[in-house]
Amino acid sequence: MIEVNKDNFEQEVLKADGLVVVDFWSEKCEPCKALMPSVHELAEKNAGRAKFCSLNIAGNKRLAISQKVLGLPTIAFYKNGEKVAELTKDFTIEDVEAKLNDLA
Amino acid sequence: MSDIYDLVILGGGPAGLAAGIYGARSRLKTAILQKGKPGGQAATTSDLENYPGFSRGTTGPELMGHMAKHAESFGAEIIQEEVVDLELNGDIKTLKGRSGKEYRAKTVILAPGAEPRTLDIKGEKAFRGKGVSYCATCDADFFEELDVVVVGNGDAAVEEAMYLTKFAETVTIIVIHDEGILDCNKASAELAFANPKIKWVWNSVLHEIKGDGLVESVLIKNIKTGEISEMQTNGVFFFVGTVPKTEILKGKVELNEQGYIITNDVMETSVPGVYAAGDARVKYLRQVITAASDGAIAAVAAEKYLAEEEGFKERVLNVKEPLMVAFWAPQNEDSIGAVSTLEKIASNKEGKVKLVKIDTYRNQRVAQRYDVKIIPSVLFFQNGQLLDRISGVFNEIDIIEKIANVFSET
Structure with missing residues (x-):
């Protein structure tokens, strides 16, 4: 997982080729932290198929809002710099995997 | 048989964790199945001002973290698993996880908790995560x-x-x-x-x-x-109240019209060996403290159920030899006299007919199952089968005659 923030988001996500998965989270978001280990596992399993990034919204609130993310947990999928799908609030790791298989 | 748990708890909020603490501390082989991180709704509440002993400054996630560690310290296993189906009838209950694994248990505590109610206002669903x-x-x-x-x-x-x-x-x-x-x-x-x-x-x-x-x-x-x-x-x-997360329990245990699990005051559900605790239960006050209290009661009730069921199985149902099963109570004088009569007869029979004493007060479930309404009562068992009974006060001759009739080989 690559840590992204307001300084490298453009480079790592918006200017990247192919599929990028961004896990938006924060230290206070318990559901995010509950989901995180399985997201990391999914990232390892699919290392060649997509780039996995994690974005802590602390300090990156404006960036998150610019990506129309205003609630956690949220996982967004970007293809060639364009947001193509998003899962927010009530979703499971199986949903993330299914979406990934759809898009990869 | 080592893969069978004494107690499996569905849900790792305060109710499930408290049940885990009590269960594991009673040396029950205990597992807590929890979808994500333990803590339940309490883990998403920052300010927790009214949990006794923890004054202001404690947060929900912190308290829940302590509870989880506490349960683990006594040996409870906390397993990350979402339960998708369950089979609760019979002596061994099965819980199926999303991972495909099955968990077998002698007793189950249902503590699935509740989730925020939605109002279905126009735009509410569309803007989830968008404000x-x-x-x-x-x-x-x-x-x-x-x-x-x-x-x-x-x-x-x-x-x-x-x-x-x-x-x-x-x-x-x-x-x-x-x-x-x-x-x-x-x-x-x-x-x-x-x-x-x-x-x-x-x-x-x-x-x-x-x-x-x-x-x-x-x-x-x-x-x-x-x-x-x-x-x-x-x-x-x-924040307009909550609804119980009991969708998978429909048709498995008795629920009320709103979907809350119906229990009695020792947390028993409509299914023997299955208990419920916490916010998913019909109750007056849904707070961390009452969830924890439910969990403690449910675990103790489950432990008593196990002791009673297993004890009776071992001492009566699995025994081939002729048995006199005496239902007595320490506060009932007649029954104390009856027990000493039976002890004398058993000793005269030199092991051919054995005596099992059941304290009715501690074994109400067994007494009820065999419809024992009068103390003393003697039930005659062989090969786990109830053959005959004497209800109420008796003398030595009554018993000796009964033994001769019921157990032909003695």
């Missing part, structure tokens, strides 16, 4: 210097609104009641009324949430005048 939220701790960060609306006026609504004022510029609470009337506790109401960041809209309900990608405004309807007004806002937080 609509049910979790202040998850999303408060986004609303620094922004304006939010809170729907609801119970404990959760007012307390979470207070939490939101640490971030948001203004927090407007929409209350259905007349001015000054709140459903929450008085302490929280006083604090909220004194908070300059909190604004109030009385006699009103939320009518619609509007925006373009993200929430931009809400329509508020005054229920007295019917008037609808629009207000600019960046977020809408709903």
Whole structure:
């Protein structure tokens, strides 16, 4: 997982080729932290198929809002710099995997 | 048989964790199945002011973290697993996990908890994660210097609104009641009324949430005048009660019309060996402390059930030899005399007919199953089968005759 923030988001996500998965989270978001280990596992399993990034919204609130993310947990999928799908609030790791298989 | 748990607990909120502490400490082989991180709803509540012994400064996640460690310290296994189906009838119960694994248990405690109620207001679903939220701790960060609306006026609504004022510029609470009337506790109401960041809209309900990608405004309807007004806002937080997470329990244990699990005061459900604890249960007060209390009671009841069931199985049902099973009670004088008569007969029979004493008070379940209404009663068993009985006071001759009739080989 690559840590992204307001300084490298453009480079790592918006200017990247192919599929990028961004896990938006924060230290206070318990559901995010509950989901995180399985997201990391999914990232390892699919290392060649997509780039996995994690974005802590602390300090990156404006960036998150610019990506129309205003609630956690949220996982967004970007293809060639364009947001193509998003899962927010009530979703499971199986949903993330299914979406990934759809898009990869 | 080592893969069979004595106790499997569905849910790792305060009810499930407390049950885990009590179960594991009683040396029951205990597992807690929990979808994500343990803690339940309490782990998404920042300010926890009324859990006894932990004064202000404790947070929900912190307290829940301690509870989880506490349960593990006594040997409870906390397993990350979502239960998707269960088979609760019979001596061994099976819980099926999303991972495909099956967990077998002699007793089960259902502590699935509850989740926030949704109102199905226009825009509520569409703007989830786009400004609509049910979790202040998850999303408060986004609303620094922004304006939010809170729907609801119970404990959760007012307390979470207070939490939101640490971030948001203004927090407007929409209350259905007349001015000054709140459903929450008085302490929280006083604090909220004194908070300059909190604004109030009385006699009103939320009518619609509007925006373009993200929430931009809400329509508020005054229920007295019917008037609808629009207000600019960046977020809408709903705290309008909860609904039990009992969808998978339908048809498995008895639920009430709202889907809450029906139990008696020792947390027994409609299925023997299956207990319920916490917010998913029909109860008067849904708080961390009452969830923990339910969990403790349920675990102790499960332990007693196991001792009684296993004890009876081992001492009576699995025994091939002729048995006299005496139901007695320490406070019943007749029954004490009866037991000494039976002891004398058993000793004369030199092991051909054995005596098993059942304390009726400690074994009410067994007494009830065999319809033992009078103390003393003697039930005659062989190969686990009930063959005959004598209810009420008897003399030595009655028993000797009965033995001769019932157990032909003696």
